[in-house]
Amino acid sequence: RDITERIQMQHEREQLLELVEFERKRLEDLVSGVSGVMWDQRGGRRPQSRVLTFMSAGVEHLIGFTREEIVAFDGGWISLIHPDDREATISAWQECVRKGTPWYREHSIMGVDGRYHAILAQGVPIRDDSGTIIRWAGINLDINRMKQTEQALREADRRKDEFLAT
Secondary structure, X not given: OHHHHHHHHHHHHHHHXXXXXXXXXXXXXXXXXXXXXXXXXXXXXXXXXXXXXXXXXXXXXXXXXXXXXXXXXXXXXXHHEOHHHHHHHHHHXXXXXXXXXXXXXXXXXXXXXXXXXXXXXXXXXXXXXXXXXXXEEEEEEEOHHHHHHHHHHHHHHHHHHHHHHO
């Protein structure tokens, strides 16, 4: 009987491991299909408790740096934010963390090519059953094309106004 129980437990363990691997692969496929950078950060409101635990490979497509390179930067991802956006972005992030409210911010991040990319960063606090923030999860989307289209529309509107004024 003892050996039968062990064999049954081993079989159940193998089935659970297969299920975990299937779900891991499914999530990996889902994340890789997103055109942007998905991220997860452990920790709550105290800065020293927050640690980047996940960043999707989309970061390489978005700005050319690997996940490892971004984590290794002196100052992390913050050092890649355009200097004109940096203080306001840091302040807005700190305010979201302090209040525990969703994160929504447009800013520019430097790519490996030295050019800045317009980004829409969004994130939400993840809470435990007692309401304590235990993680933050979010996505950074490349909005360069949208910004270029907006600029082209403004330029076309300006030219139209000039034409009609003559």
